[in-house]
Amino acid sequence: MMITLVRAAIALGLALVAWQLLGLVRRLLRRRQMLLSARIIRVLEVAVLWYGVGGAVVALLPEIEWLSSVWRERVAITVGTLITAFTATRIVREALSASINKDRASPLAATFMRSIAYAAIYVIALAIVLATLGVNISAMVAAIGAGGLIVGLALQETLTNFFAGLYILLTGKFKVGDYVQFDTYEGTVEDITWRTTMLRPGTRAIIVVPNQRIASSVLTVYRAIESPIFFRLEFLLDPSADFVRAEASLANTHRALLEAGNVRGLVDEPLLVRYGDSSSLGIRLMVWVAVENINLLWEARAVVMRTFLEALRGANIPLVVLRQ
Secondary structure (H helix, E strand, O other): OHHHHHHHHHHHHHHHHHHHHHHHHHHHHHHOOOHHHHHHHHHHHHHHHHHHHHHHHHHHHHHOOOOOHHHHHHHHHHHHHHHHHHHHHHHHHHHHHHHOOOOOOOHHHHHHHHHHHHHHHHHHHHHHHHHHOOOOOHHHHHHHHHHHHHHHHHOHHHHHHHHHHHHHHHHOOOOOOOEEEEOOEEEEEEEEOOOEEEEEOOOOOOEEEEHHHHHOOOOEEEOOOOOOEEEEEEEEEOOOOOHHHHHHHHHHHHHHHHHHOOOOOEOOOOOEEEEEEEOOOOEEEEEEEEEOOHHHHHHHHHHHHHHHHHHHHHOOOOEOOOOO
């Protein structure tokens, strides 16, 4: 009996020493602003205390006379597995909380992802415990695997869109209210579901896009919360055009629009002028114009585009018109 108590005391003592050392490490990490590492160490502090209690319980098991050595081993493995599973879920929670962008990611998606991770950890722990207790789980695993394969093949497209939607919501690349451009589509994001993303273009129509399509595309995202935002206008100029005069004409026209105040949402920001590739057809002149927010983009874009075209023609800048 005395030896058993000594073993239990040693287990608890070692756990307390490890707890103290981990506390010192955690405080050092916090001073160095390594907050995620400090939170994980805090989880391990709790874990070593549980391991100490578990070790003490296992050390006392020989005192239970009717418990065979096989069952003592099974109890020890079960206790260790449950403590490890609990610790793993806490570490996953801290890691996900730190890695997910809370300002952009959907709380529902973050909660769902955490639930999936928890379920996976506890399923693995349950399988280990059942196997330790002598339950044959091979047939169970085979049945679950076959059923999962059949369901996965039957719902392949749906699952692809589901995980793409989960990726969109978790990463927060765009959210409801943002303006998105990709491929030949663009519009304000009205809703993001598990299967589709709904965009509203300048018309009253709704574009329903499968999440897999939008998640795998190159996107241009205008944040709804950002102000101002810039929209781009492109003009194809004849290679013989006077580009200095063209830029001056656009700048003067932009200044006149600002002073007149007849374009709602136009912001007093300098024009950004860039040139694209040249070809036998002409040279692309690209101009970025600032507006207050995404809701005023289409109205301002139409007026500015029309006014800029009139200004270039008035300055005798030769434009190239492509005909089908």
